Amino acid sequence: MSRAESPPPEKKSHAKKVCAGLKRAYPDATCALTHANPYQLLVATILSAQCTDARVNMVTPELFRRYPNAASLAHAERNELEELIRSTGFFRAKARNLLEMAGQLVSRHHGEIPRKLEDLTALSGVGRKTANVVLGTAFGIARGIVVDTHVRRLAKRLGLTTKNAPEQIERELMEIVPRSQWVDLSHRLIHHGRRVCLARRPRCEACSLSAICPKVGVSAAVNTAKPERSKTARKRSTQSAAQS
Ligand code: SF4
Numbered sequence: 001m002s003r004a005e006s007p008p009p010e011k012k013s014h015a016k017k018v019c020a021g022l023k024r025a026y027p028d029a030t031c032a033l034t035h036a037n038p039y040q041l042l043v044a045t046i047l048s049a050q051c052t053d054a055r056v057n058m059v060t061p062e063l064f065r066r067y068p069n070a071a072s073l074a075h076a077e078r079n080e081l082e083e084l085i086r087s088t089g090f091f092r093a094k095a096r097n098l099l100e101m102a103g104q105l106v107s108r109h110h111g112e113i114p115r116k117l118e119d120l121t122a123l124s125g126v127g128r129k130t131a132n133v134v135l136g137t138a139f140g141i142a143r144g145i146v147v148d149t150h151v152r153r154l155a156k157r158l159g160l161t162t163k164n165a166p167e168q169i170e171r172e173l174m175e176i177v178p179r180s181q182w183v184d185l186s187h188r189l190i191h192h193g194r195r196v197c198l199a200r201r202p203r204c205e206a207c208s209l210s211a212i213c214p215k216v217g218v219s220a221a222v223n224t225a226k227p228e229r230s231k232t233a234r235k236r237s238t239q240s241a242a243q244s
Helices: 009-025 038-047 053-066 070-074 078-088 091-109 117-121 128-139 149-157 166-176 179-195 218-224 231-243
Strands: none
Touching: 009 166, 009 179, 038 053, 038 091, 038 128, 053 078, 070 091, 078 091, 117 128, 128 166, 128 179, 149 166, 149 179, 166 179
């Protein structure tokens, strides 16, 4: 959406209701990645690509004990680093990015985490989403809106966007949501996506936003979802497979 075509007022008013509903439901929602400083959050966010936050939180305590800052990470031994982060998946590419990123932090920013989006996205392994996470959560700077898989799915279901590409979704959200709510909105959408508006089985009947949600594409998601099998059924199937 170009700046010239400002969004219709009803879209902004709908976004306002969604933001208010999410705030009531998750007043204290914040980033689920455990971190004590901007460096730790940046590393954890890079590791969280294609991996759950819970898994990343299992790996980072030892990682940060061994490499407490960019300088120590820049000199990490590659094999050792790969072993430490192996369980987060794509560990070779992630280790390469972490080593390069840490070296760049040392050479360009005296080992500190920059506070500009352009400086962050110039680092290896850091895209716009990661940069927005670090700016918003570590520094309280709302430069954009984090669009991860949950935000993407929920923004569509809630009728906040019709776009598919994360950058386009982010732009649309930025047009209809006040900047003061950008950081909280993504935290709250992510919380809601994990607890209620699940990818395959959105729990609309238990959702506090149900009255204002157009539920775009929800029936299609439910119809294509594989039925959940009960524990007993899974056990029986495993037993018969073992006996055959
Ligand atoms: S009503 Fe359904 S589709 Fe809409 S946000 Fe809630 S769970 Fe998601």
